[in-house]
Amino acid sequence: MADAAAGERSGKVVIRNVGLMLSGDIDRPILDADTVVVMDGRITAIGREADCDTAAAKTVIDARGTCLCPGLIDSHVHPVFGDWTPRQGQLGWIDSTMHGGVTTMISAGEVHLPGRPKDIVGLKALAITAQRAFDNFRPGGVKVLAGAPIIEKGMVESDFRELSESGVKLLGEIGLGSVKAGAEAATMVKWARKYGIQSTIHTGGPSIPGSGLIDKDVVLEADADIIGHINGGHTSLSETHVCELCERSTRAIEIVHNGNERVALAAARAALELKCPHRVILGTDGPAGSGVQPLGILRMIALLSSLANIPAELVFCFATGNTARIRDLDCGLIEVGRAADFVFLDRAQHTAGRTMLESVQLGDIPSVGMVMIDGLVRCGRSRNTPPATEIAQVVASTS
Ligand SMILES: [Zn+2]
Numbered sequence: 001m002a003d004a005a006a007g008e009r010s011g012k013v014v015i016r017n018v019g020l021m022l023s024g025d026i027d028r029p030i031l032d033a034d035t036v037v038v039m040d041g042r043i044t045a046i047g048r049e050a051d052c053d054t055a056a057a058k059t060v061i062d063a064r065g066t067c068l069c070p071g072l073i074d075s076h077v078h079p080v081f082g083d084w085t086p087r088q089g090q091l092g093w094i095d096s097t098m099h100g101g102v103t104t105m106i107s108a109g110e111v112h113l114p115g116r117p118k119d120i121v122g123l124k125a126l127a128i129t130a131q132r133a134f135d136n137f138r139p140g141g142v143k144v145l146a147g148a149p150i151i152e153k154g155m156v157e158s159d160f161r162e163l164s165e166s167g168v169k170l171l172g173e174i175g176l177g178s179v180k181a182g183a184e185a186a187t188m189v190k191w192a193r194k195y196g197i198q199s200t201i202h203t204g205g206p207s208i209p210g211s212g213l214i215d216k217d218v219v220l221e222a223d224a225d226i227i228g229h230i231n232g233g234h235t236s237l238s239e240t241h242v243c244e245l246c247e248r249s250t251r252a253i254e255i256v257h258n259g260n261e262r263v264a265l266a267a268a269r270a271a272l273e274l275k276c277p278h279r280v281i282l283g284t285d286g287p288a289g290s291g292v293q294p295l296g297i298l299r300m301i302a303l304l305s306s307l308a309n310i311p312a313e314l315v316f317c318f319a320t321g322n323t324a325r326i327r328d329l330d331c332g333l334i335e336v337g338r339a340a341d342f343v344f345l346d347r348a349q350h351t352a353g354r355t356m357l358e359s360v361q362l363g364d365i366p367s368v369g370m371v372m373i374d375g376l377v378r379c380g381r382s383r384n385t386p387p388a389t390e391i392a393q394v395v396a397s398t399s
Helices: 093-098 118-138 157-165 181-194 216-221 239-250 261-273 296-308 312-318 321-326 356-361
Strands: 012-016 021-022 035-039 042-047 059-062 065-071 074-079 104-106 143-145 200-201 226-228 252-255 280-283 342-345 368-371 376-379 393-397
Touching: 059 216, 059 321, 065 093, 074 252, 074 280, 074 296, 074 321, 093 104, 118 157, 157 181, 181 216, 200 216, 216 239, 239 261, 252 261, 252 296, 261 296, 280 296, 280 312, 280 321, 296 312, 296 356, 312 356
Parallel strands: 012 059, 021 065, 074 104, 104 143, 200 226, 226 252, 252 280
Antiparallel strands: 012 035, 035 042, 059 393, 065 342, 342 368, 368 376
């Protein structure tokens, strides 16, 4: 199961006996349904079992009363090539993260490539190559949206058009290259937007050598689509300035694992107080100096729910439907027509919480019992989370 089997299709899949259906939609986080039907990787029906056409399924999964949640999306990672990170010299980090419930990852720049080119032809070539390579190779089945160039001085509008026409749809974190601030950054963000390329700005103190401080005024002036790691990666702006960014910008508020946890709570609370919880999205910012975090997104969910006092069913939306909508992805929601990317969750054995949601609100991470991507089972009981009280089982499978 090292990579997605090329061309393998799920056929008809029925998932029944779901105890809790999390939609990913922050306006309606829990669905009144116990069954999902999938055809060739897409959701075709959601409802009560008696109301769904469950006949002639190739695969039937008994969720055994556990929770079905859209696969988690890590909005901020730094992949390089394959399932390898030179930053910590580790192999298998993407597959391991799939065991933490993540089914889609979004690159904020392939910054850790040894000898990363910084000339304009070279950075464009790297972005196009990374986009293609991860399009063709999915470690553990995970969809890695990569090819996020770090912009440098001297780029002109036609560079953005060429990148877009070549399939590049993301910019790496603004501020990690020579374009740091001011009108230059704002102009490049506008060019990117014009050609359908989404931009993210590095927020806070420097991360890697060569990066610098990006303060609130720079973030506001650049007006990138995503306020990348608003809680710092690692060093954060002050809580006051972070709350001011939430209030004065309308862009996505990205909170990451590898940032300041106290400011993470403040940013989430500010978004709720401003009545814009749909702007909050989650990432890890790994691999980085803090290592790789296979459970990073689940840990963020438990952190925000327990310490910022946000109902767990809403926090799950930060890592699923919110990100899908802001980034225009076809996954992240349990909705007809969407990709059948799911994580089956249950309360960990011996948690104090009586239900999965209550256990998360008490600060425990939930257990992953199964992960499915495009309707295909990618793992059963996770090797990384604590053991679940109950796990989903494949009860019938015909080929
Ligand atoms: Zn980053």
